[in-house]
Amino acid sequence: xxxxxxxxxxxxxxxxxxxxxxxxxxxxxxxxxxxxxxxxxxxxxxxxxxxxxxxxxxxxxxxxxxxxxxxxxxxxxxxxxxxxxxxxxxxxxxxxxxxxxxxxxxxxxxxxxxxxxxxxxxxxxxxxxxxxxxxxxxxxxxxxxxxxxxxxxxxxxxxxxxxxxxxxxxxxxxxxxxxxxxxxxxxxxxxxxxxxxxxxxxxxxxxxxxxxxxxxxxxxxxxxxxxxxxxxxxxxxxxxxxxxxxxxxxxxxxxxxxxxxxxxxxxxxxxxxxxxxxxxxxxxxxxxxxxxxxxxxxxxxxxxxxxxxxxxxxxxxx
Amino acid sequence: xxxxxxxxxxxxxxxxxxxxxxxxxxxxxxxxxxxxxxxxxxxxxxxxxxxxxxxxxxxxxxxxxxxxxxxxxxxxxxxxxxxxxxxxxxxxxxxxxxxxxxxxxxxxxxxxxxxxxxxxxxxxxxxxxxxxxxxxxxxxxxxxxxxxxxxxxxxxxxxxxxxxxxxxxxxxxxxxxxxxxxxxxxxxxxxxxxxxxxxxxxxxxxxxxxxxxxxxxxxxxxxxxxxxxxxxxxxxxxxxxxxxxxxxxxxxxxxxxxxxxx
Numbered sequence: 354x355x356x357x358x359x360x361x362x363x364x365x366x367x368x369x370x371x372x373x374x375x376x377x378x379x380x381x382x383x384x385x386x387x388x389x390x391x392x393x394x395x396x397x398x399x400x401x402x403x404x405x406x407x408x409x410x411x412x413x414x415x416x417x418x419x420x421x422x423x424x425x426x427x428x429x430x431x432x433x434x435x436x437x438x439x440x441x442x443x444x445x446x447x448x449x450x451x452x453x454x455x456x457x458x459x460x461x462x463x464x465x466x467x468x469x470x471x472x473x474x475x476x477x478x479x480x481x482x483x484x485x486x487x488x489x490x491x492x493x494x495x496x497x498x499x500x501x502x503x504x505x506x507x508x509x510x511x512x513x514x515x516x517x518x519x520x521x522x523x524x525x526x527x528x529x530x531x532x533x534x535x536x537x538x539x540x541x542x543x544x545x546x547x548x549x550x551x552x553x554x555x556x557x558x559x560x561x562x563x564x565x566x567x568x569x570x571x572x573x574x575x576x577x578x579x580x581x582x583x584x585x586x587x588x589x590x591x592x593x594x595x596x597x598x599x600x601x602x603x604x605x606x607x608x609x610x611x612x613x614x615x616x617x618x619x620x621x622x623x624x625x626x627x628x629x630x631x632x633x634x635x636x637x638x639x640x641x642x643x644x645x646x647x648x649x650x651x652x653x654x655x656x657x658x659x660x661x662x663x664x665x666x667x668x669x670x671x
Numbered sequence: 672x673x674x675x676x677x678x679x680x681x682x683x684x685x686x687x688x689x690x691x692x693x694x695x696x697x698x699x700x701x702x703x704x705x706x707x708x709x710x711x712x713x714x715x716x717x718x719x720x721x722x723x724x725x726x727x728x729x730x731x732x733x734x735x736x737x738x739x740x741x742x743x744x745x746x747x748x749x750x751x752x753x754x755x756x757x758x759x760x761x762x763x764x765x766x767x768x769x770x771x772x773x774x775x776x777x778x779x780x781x782x783x784x785x786x787x788x789x790x791x792x793x794x795x796x797x798x799x800x801x802x803x804x805x806x807x808x809x810x811x812x813x814x815x816x817x818x819x820x821x822x823x824x825x826x827x828x829x830x831x832x833x834x835x836x837x838x839x840x841x842x843x844x845x846x847x848x849x850x851x852x853x854x855x856x857x858x859x860x861x862x863x864x865x866x867x868x869x870x871x872x873x874x875x876x877x878x879x880x881x882x883x884x885x886x887x888x889x890x891x892x893x894x895x896x897x898x899x900x901x902x903x904x905x906x907x908x909x910x911x912x913x914x915x916x917x918x919x920x921x922x923x924x925x926x927x928x929x930x931x932x933x
Contacts, residue, residue: 416781418932438690438783452778454770456707468699469783471689505778512782513688 360391361429361516361547362398362415368423369410369571385410386571387424392549392564394515397542399558400551402568408551409449411568412518415549416446429516442470445514449521449551451505455494459485459504462493463511470512479507484533498525506534510541517541519550523557535561595625595637597648604644609636629653690783700784700792705799708762717757717862718804723811725872726750730815738874739903747812747819748827748898749872752834754804756871756891759797759835761858764842767793768854771846776932786932790843797839798832805831819902826901830912834894837915840922841890847930871895887911890918 367388372381385407392398400408413419415426417433426433431440453462460480467473480486483503488496493504502525509517522538523531538561542548552558558565559579567575567582575582601620609615613627625637641648690696708714729735729746739745770776780786809817819827846854865871868882870892875883886892887910897911 418777418781436785438693438696438785438788441781441785442690442783443688444781446778446781448774448778448781450774452774454707454775455773456711465699465703466782469691469696471691472686508778513686515688 360393362392362549363427364390366424367411367414367421369414370422384571388573390566392547394547395542395545396563397548397561399562399565400568401558401565403553406568407571408568409520412520412551416518442512443515445509445512445517447505447509447519451501453493453505457493458490460489463507466508467511472513473511474513479510483507499527499530502526516547521552522550593629595653597651598622599646599648696784696788697791697795701795704792704796708800714762717762718800719807722750722754722808725753741816743812743815743817744903747817748902749895750808751805751831752871752894752898753866754808755801755831755834756838758800759838760842761862763793763797763839764846764858765855767843767846768851772851794839797835801835820905822905823902826907827898830897830901833915837890837919840919840926844922844926847926865891888914890915
């Protein structure tokens with residue numbers, strides 16, 4: 354966890370129970386079981402996890418929408434459960450379901466929300482920047498998911514917040530809107546906002562996040578910058594694949610460890626899969642050397658955050 | 672949206688984020704919700720068309736004969752009370768129920784408006800729509816010969832507001848505790864039942880004997896009777912005021928306790 358200046362959001366040991374639930378023998382269910390995280394100004398902090406991992410609940414406790422059952426939360430130095438209008442003005446929220454009235458028209462709605470602030474951003478600028486002008490007076494219920502998402506993002510920004518919560522910001526976006534939204538998020542980060550987002554998409558976290566918390570079953574199972582998490586997973590026992598090209602129908606002429614498999618996926622192309630270590634690579638090179646093979650290409654598939662995620666969050670996969 | 676767009680937001684030079692004043696926020700929300708209600712066709716039928724039909728029916732049919740000098744004089748106070756029930760209970764209840772379903776209540780409560788401002792804005796919107804209803808119904812009633820006394824009008828205005836508060840609390844209680852489809856069914860059904868048998872437009876002695884003693888204790892019967900006593904006789908019905916206050920307090924306490932924002 355970065356230790357630099359006071360974080361804009363600090364969550365320590367958050368606990369949240371829901372229920373009693375009928376499908377849980379009528380008992381309470383602990384859906385957040387001790388999440389701790391910090392989010393700093395000028396950074397995008399991502400909560401990455403599968404659906405139901407507790408990401409949205411964590412965000413809603415930080416936004417004051419749900420009362421926590423344990424732990425502490427400091428949002429801009431205050432407790433969100435006792436948020437004043439002054440605190441709420443400094444925090445922008447984009448909910449997962451948008452929270453927009455279906456009968457409203459985007460620009461009229463944004464002007465309405467802007468009226469809640471003393472120094473709102475220009476609605477016209479936001480509308481133009483997020484490409485909302487094309488459907489400015491179409492009712493929300495007739496918009497596509499991606500269009501709604503952009504209106505919800507504009508609504509979260511109109512108050513000129515210092516902290517921005519985005520719950521699944523890329524949901525429903527086509528590739529072009531996604532690029533526009535991601536560019537804007539990076540720009541806002543560079544302008545000094547503390548941005549906290551949730552996502553179940555590893556690609557989002559990899560593209561956007563300065564710091565990632567991997568959440569599984571109500572706990573943070575790993576955290577770090579994306580490169581740190583990748584390094585962390587390199588040392589962990591994990592599947593890797595090495596692909597090399599050589600002449601077809603090579604005989605397996607060397608003793609590789611039992612958990613490592615060699616498969617000729619097409620003539621002359623071989624996939625070596627398993628928890629590969631440098632020693633395994635040496636053994637592989639020994640095989641080539643012994644048989645006088647010079648591969649025409651060798652390629653070690655690079656680790657993605659997905660591998661880290663799968664390695665660390667065992668229970669539910671995205 | 673074009674790929675290489677260069678519209679820039681003035682991101683660097685920040686003015687500190689600050690909320691608009693409390694009064695401004697509530698007015699803003701009240702105006703927005705009132706306009707939304709007045710633009711909705713179904714809401715307009717409930718708020719304006721049905722009360723006007725009730726007024727005209729009661730002025731034409733001999734249902735209320737013998738209670739006052741003219742049919743319209745005894746009919747109009749009850750129709751005004753019906754307007755309060757339409758907007759505060761049924762209209763506002765349904766709107767709030769669906770806003771809750773779509774997360775609108777949660778989103779707005781994260782803005783400087785907050786939960787308290789949201790409720791205050793709703794009450795304001797109900798009063799604004801009620802003012803429009805009262806204006807329309809009063810003009811039509813006047814054309815039909817309604818001539819209320821000044822004393823009656825002075826008494827009726829705060830009574831109607833009290834009735835709107837009681838029905839708003841009840842509408843919020845329903846909207847905040849059951850699914851929006853159930854809110855739709857419950858508030859519409861109660862509007863019809865209370866409208867017909869709740870002592871709101873028809874005084875108790877024109878109702879079936881079994882309900883005559885009960886309606887005095889209902890918010891509909893209390894408001895209808897208080898409005899008639901004020902506008903027909905120039906009297907303040909203290910018992911009815913107590914009943915309306917009781918419903919307001921009970922329903923707001925229950926709504927505060929059980930209202931679910933999501």
